[in-house]
Amino acid sequence: MRIREQSQLYPPITKPTASPWQHRHILDLDDFSRQEMEFLFHTADAMKEILGREIKRVPTLRGKTVVTMFYEPSTRTRLSFEMAAKSLGADVTSITAATSSAVKGESLVDTVRTIQALGSDVLVMRHPCSGAPYLVAQQVASSVVNAGDGWHAHPTQALLDLYTIRSHHGGVEGAKAVIIGDILHSRVARSNIWGLTIMGAQVVLCGPPTLLPRFWGQAYPQAIIEPDIEAALADADIIMVLRLQRERQQGGLLPSIEEYVRLYQLDERRLALAKPDALVMHPGPVNEGIEIAPEVAHGAQSVIEEQVANGVAVRMALLYLLAGGAH
Amino acid sequence: MTEALLIRGRLFDPGQGLDRVGDLLIEGGKIAWLGEPGLAPKPDVPVLEAQRLIVCPGFIDLHCHLREPGQEDKETIASGTQAAARGGFTTVCAMPNTQPPLDSGAAVDYVLKRATQEGAVRVLPIGCITRGRKGEELAELGELAQAGAVAFSDDGNSVADPRLLRNALEYSRSFGLPVIEHCEDASLSKDGVMNEGWTSARLGLRGIPPAAEETVVARDIALAELTGARLHLAHLTTAGSVELVRRAKEKGLPITAEVTPHHLTLTEERVMGAEWGWLGRVPPRHQPLNSCAYDTSAKVNPPLRTPADVLALNRGLQDGTIDAIATDHAPHRLVDKLCEFDLAAFGISGLETALAALLALVHIGELKLETLIEALTYGPARILGRDTQTGLREGAPADITIFDPEAQWVVDPQAFASKGKNTPLAGYTLRGKVMATIVDGRLVYKDDSL
Structure with a gap:
């Protein structure tokens, strides 16, 4: 005792x-x-x-x-x-x-x-x-x-994203990481904001205002909100494209999928604004032709399959x- | 106890500007005499020592959910009124969102009868505005008034159809009873579970924007102006709503408004855990969530808002824009709250913590004691047309609350008389405690230490 x-x-x-x-x-x-x-x-x-x-x-x-x-x-x-x-x-x-x-x-x-x-x-x-x-x-x-x-x-998606970036760029310190798309409904975006920021990257968020409301600026002061996709992509080191769910259009948050494609799809023209060695990432499953053009999803800069592995x-x-x- | 002498209490009645130590004699359910200590005309009655305690008019709660009939596993008239007594409330208004709803004379009758049989305090039922609270056709407001309803409300919902609300306001004028609106645009608040703001963005929860309340407040004010009817706005939560009501009152419209203790003391950050949200405590933005986040005890409708809103509500109370404090006591079972945040019931069991939570504002100098007591007594009494029966004066009903403004206690929901243990204040140390509650001269609650 x-x-x-x-x-x-x-x-x-x-x-x-x-x-x-x-x-x-x-x-x-x-x-x-x-x-x-x-x-x-x-x-x-x-x-x-x-x-x-x-x-x-x-x-x-x-x-x-x-x-x-x-x-x-x-x-x-x-x-x-x-x-x-x-x-x-x-x-x-x-x-x-x-x-x-x-x-x-x-x-x-x-x-x-x-x-x-x-x-x-x-x-x-x-x-x-x-x-x-x-x-x-x-x-x-x-x-x-x-x-x-x-x-x-x-969190495990964000960790494997960071791990994938590390295997290509050695780390994210000082890198510009752009997350594009349906930020509001995205758990991947939220965890990546934390993960990327803790590891020293500058996070830039980009999406239609209905999917990236104003009050996000107060929630994540560590991130930059850039509604203009061209400005967001300029000199980016990492581009994370989020899946766009069709419900968003049905819920009245978007006028049409076609307009989303016109305004926010990551295509080759937009990708060219980023650094030449920028990584293209996507948590999957990919809607090819909606949030990302097929030639980008399967292009030389895409690490989407590696993310899975x-x-x-x-x-x-x-x-x-x-x-x-x-x- | 129909006769008693309260001695050496601090007699406090903001309606009469009364604040002095004295004795108060109760006889036959009424206040028979009050005056200097030791001078009572009939000192040979049971004595209640009230030294260092505040003796004030009994609190009136314009807004509580007693759940009976239909949801007796959440609360009954017996348990709910005992909770009221412990909280210092001598009168409570029972909201009609029961099962069945109080949309008929018989249902109002039932509540009054149960209250007479089992109620610890006075219960004043509120009748529905629309049949079945469905927002489709008017309830028989005349029958409800005759049965004893003191106001009309579809609380829990707004009357979505503006034409129907207009008719309700017009029609209610013949009874002189207020229409109480729960202001919420169901489309703007759809599926929302907390305030829309940085906390909801952070937690990934669907938000209820302030505009869900303010658009309906603005609409209702316009309809009150159109009809000239008495409109009372329940549980305001936003700075914008306060401003709308302030302007309406400046125009002289017969509008009144209430605020809850939780919206005056807690902010949206309380959802992140018990250490945040109380009296403006806001976590730094880089603060990691802990496993106590998504605290369903802070899930309430309308939701806890921002520090700026809390400040505006407080200012509104001080300048008379807001007339009354009402608890919106909403008891729930453990299982209604021990679940995913999205699935948890809205509501806070508030009767037994109201005074102590509000006194915290007095202790930190954010609210005057007379403003607080006024908002718990004369404020609601005027809305109900009962202000002549309120107050520490000879001949008035002996509805009296006695509290110790200094006594510290730790909130333990298991000790609540209410069946609803759902409070965001569990474990908080509060200063200020109800010591006794007297209704019609009857001692309905007495603290063990008294």
Whole structure:
């Protein structure tokens, strides 16, 4: 009894480690430091090496359980997480809105408590409501990874974007990064504003005013709002094109898709305004011929496919760091 | 207790400019005498020691949701009026968005009957403007008035059709009762869950722009001018609305307005977590969200707005543009709030924290005590035409609130009498506590320490 009390009074001194990793959950990038991101990217380099091997599998997370819970349709993100988890030897369980008790009216909180009771180390979740992962993180002991919540955040997408940029330009310090399109509804834009800014880039946002309202300037003073696409693209180092959903036109936010194409599509003429080595990125799925011209999406400056490939390595690194691999 | 002597309290009545230490004698449900300490004509009655406490007219809440009939799992007339008593309210007006809505004489009757049986405080029902609150045809306003409704409102919705509202205003004139409008353009606010601004942009939540309220305030003022009817605007939240009402009053229109304690003390940033939004505390823009963000206890309609709006509401209260403070007490079950922000119910359980939250403004010098008490007593009383029955004066009903302006306490929703534990003030330390509430001479609430 006394010994226990003493050990509580004097917790064992842990050796200082080189790891700057602080995260239990990955909810957004707003709480990341530059050191943490660098550390993650170093880890992702190692994962990329594993993925280049003939047997793309290591037993690092054997015995750990990763649950993916997708309340919104997704192919690439879910697959990417599942491949990442399996490559590290973790057990993977998948739940979708259609297979969960949500269809029976069970609340999200009850569902995740059940998952917790059955045992999970990392819970990867996508949800149509902004903030849902924050609610879940308060309810469960396992790590929560936000794989996209409503309009709010998609931190792993932004991390793989940064990782992709790093592999081409070495980093983003001082770079001009332009995000074009439906900013208002974009979780990718929001997370990238944080990620790019923390890593030292200057973010420029460009889109029709209905999709990039005035009050955004107050929310993200670190970004520049430039409604004129030519000015936005001038001397850009990085161009991120966002997907335009057809609902935006139906919702009255745009007069027509054709007009959007005329005013905001990234085509070769506009791309020429950016630096010659500017990277063209897109979180996918791409609407070719709408937000981006096909010849740009498949052009020499496009790294869209690379983004997908890097997704697995970055997510492996995240799962590794979260599920105890770092300790 | 129909007879009692309150001794050595600070008798405080802004309507009479009264603020002095004295005794107050209650007899037969009325205030029988008040005056210098020790001089009461009939000192041989039970004594309530009120030293260092403020003794003032009972608070009147123009706007609360008692949920009965139909949603007794959220609140009942019994639990809601007990909450009112704990909050120092001696009279509460019950909004008609119950199930069924209070759109008939029988429904109003039911509420009055239940209130007589189980109500801790006086309950004044408000009847619907339109049948079923559907905004399609007028409810039988005459029948509602006869049954005892004190005002008409479709609270929760605006009357969207301007012609229908015009008719309601015209028709209501024959009863002399106010029409209370919840000002919200449903198209502008569609699917919105919080104020539209930097916080909603940051959180990725759909916003409700200030114009959703202001366009309806402007329309309603025009209709009040057209009809000459008495219009009362519920829970104003924006600087623009205050300005519109100020100009309407300068023109001499018979318009009144209310504001809630939460819109006077909290801003939109409260949605980011309990450390933000209270009394103008705004996080720096680079502040990371913590896991307490998306706090559904701060989800309320109309939404918490910006510091500039809070300031304008406060100024409006001080210059008389805003007549009354009303709680918009909106109790909900735990499950209605323990969910995704988009899916959570709107509303704050406000009766039991109203006074202490508002006293915070007095303590920091942003509001005068007499303005505050006026807005909780005479302000609403005048709107209801009950100001002659209000006040610390001989012969008036003994509706009295006694509070300690200094006592500190920590808000613990589990200790609420209300079934609704949904408050953004949980865990806050507040200064100012209701010590006793007296309705018609009956002691309906007494703090344990008294």
